[in-house]
Amino acid sequence: MGEFKMPSLGADMEKGTLVAWNVKAGDAVKHGDIIAVVETEKGAFETECYEDGVIDRLFVEPGSTVPVGTTLALVRVAGAEAPRAPVMPVQPAEPAPVPVPVPAAAAAPPVVEPTAPPPVEPAMEPAHSPEEGAAWVAVSPLARRIAAQLGVDLSTVHGTGPGDAIRREDVEQAAEALRAPIHAAVPVVVSAAVAEVPLVHGSAGVSVRSEEELHAGMRRAIAAAMSRSNREIPHYYLSTRIDMSESLRWLAEENQRRPIQDRLLAAVLSLRAVALALRKVPELNGFWTGDAYRPGDGIHIGFAVALRRGGLVTPAIHDADRKGLDEMQAALNDVIKRARGGRLRASEMSDPTITVTNLGELGAESVLGVIYPPQVALVGFGRITDQPWAVGGMLGVRPVLTASLAGDHRATDGHRGAQFFDALGRLLQEPEKL
Amino acid sequence: MTEDDVRQAIVNGLAEIAPECDPGALRGTDPIRRTLDIDSYDFLSLLIGLHERLGVDIPEADYGRLGTLDEMVAYVVERVAKVER
Structure with missing residues (x-):
């Protein structure tokens, strides 16, 4: 069984949006067939299948944005055995650390990066506001900024600071992991409606975003890749x-x-x-x-x-x-x-x-x-x-x-x-x- | 083929290449490539389009005579006349 994953289309890409499927479950595909349209900050791209076989099932609905490496579909490879047990929805790899809010006063100096602004605001903030109902952990302001720059979802980051606080290094590591498709153990939402996804043939030019968003995304993507280049x-x-x-x-x-x-x-x-x-x-x-x-x-x-x-x-x-x-x-x-x-x-x-x-x-x-x-x-x-x-x-x-x-x-x-x-x-x- | 037909064919070609621009706003004396940001790939595409639509073949040596819309129209009209003769 081959997995068709959200591809990495360059150093600047951490996640992508599945815009359209050109296939449905049961369709025969071969290496090189364009089976989906994926949109990144740089626009929409026709995405090829790398195996010969039959589409077993589609996991991600058009319009969903998922990290690089996420399994989008399973391909029953030609000549392979019958499909194994159905793949169950993947749970988050591990629950977010138990919330341990760290009072500003208790924040140890190493946690707060030297470049962080003077602590008028608390040095640590929750990764999610409690209203969102998600677990929350302490995050240094610098880590939060870097996470925003790199497009890292803080709820997926494992903190290594005091009280599991998320530090800059944790975010950078998470960003690295996102770049390496193999590492992605991300939640995949399996929807019963997936099989009825309408077929969309034609241009990858279809976009789910407005012209302004595309332009802003393009600038962000270029900035991210070039900043990384100049840094590394x-x-x-x-x-x-x-x-x-x-x-x-x-x-x-x-x-x-x-x-x-x-x-x-x-x-x-x-x-x-x-x-x-x-x-x-x-x-x-x-x-x-x-x-x-x-x-x-x-x-x-x-x-x-x-x-x-x-x-x-x-x-x-x-x-x-x-x-x-x-x-x-x-x-x-x-x-x-x-x-x-x-x-x-x-x-x-x-x-x-x-x-x-x-x-x-x-x-x-x-x-x-x-x-x-x-x-x-x-x-x-x-x-x-x-x-x-x-x-x-x-x-x-x-x-x-x-x-x-x-x-x-x-x-x-x-x-x-x-x-x-x-x-x-x-x-x-x-x-x-x- | 009138001069207006030629001008229209060129403007249509430019509209395909630079859809975000308004080739109608291009004045006859404006330098085409600089005004509409046409690179050498686009320029060649434009000439191939004119060749297909009007049957004119424009040698590379004559590219210097195609700087503005007015110049291009005059040149193409002359070439079309030669072909038709």
């Missing part, structure tokens, strides 16, 4: 200027020969060159998790797409190093179109092994990026501008691209970054080989 990742930055005359000359000739539908954008050459350069410097292509580097299972470039109403998404161009220029252009067209139309797939959000951001359309000559955790590198391209360029003792004018790299110092040093640029620069001098 010791960035280093490199930049280099690349002579693009060969690439642009080749591109102009090529595009002259091609019908308009098949023309290539300059960004495709840069993307292809990044993918091939990463083969030479694979240390930049992967993730930093726990205390170790984990290489990507392929070169999946997250391409930053600015959304017209603000915000951005970075869907994966899968196996970018195995795509020729035409395939790369087609993939780029496809993800940009779907990103702007709100029809991206969940896997495209979770798979990128590196991010490429191209601000060359506008006025930016270079970009010093913030790495998207748990990735370990981000490549930025600015605008191609005509610049004075010396070759063989002669000064000329060349179209020049400024490329930048933000690297995670835990995973690599500037030396590797420089090797990457060396490879990238060479590749762009021989566009016909790309």
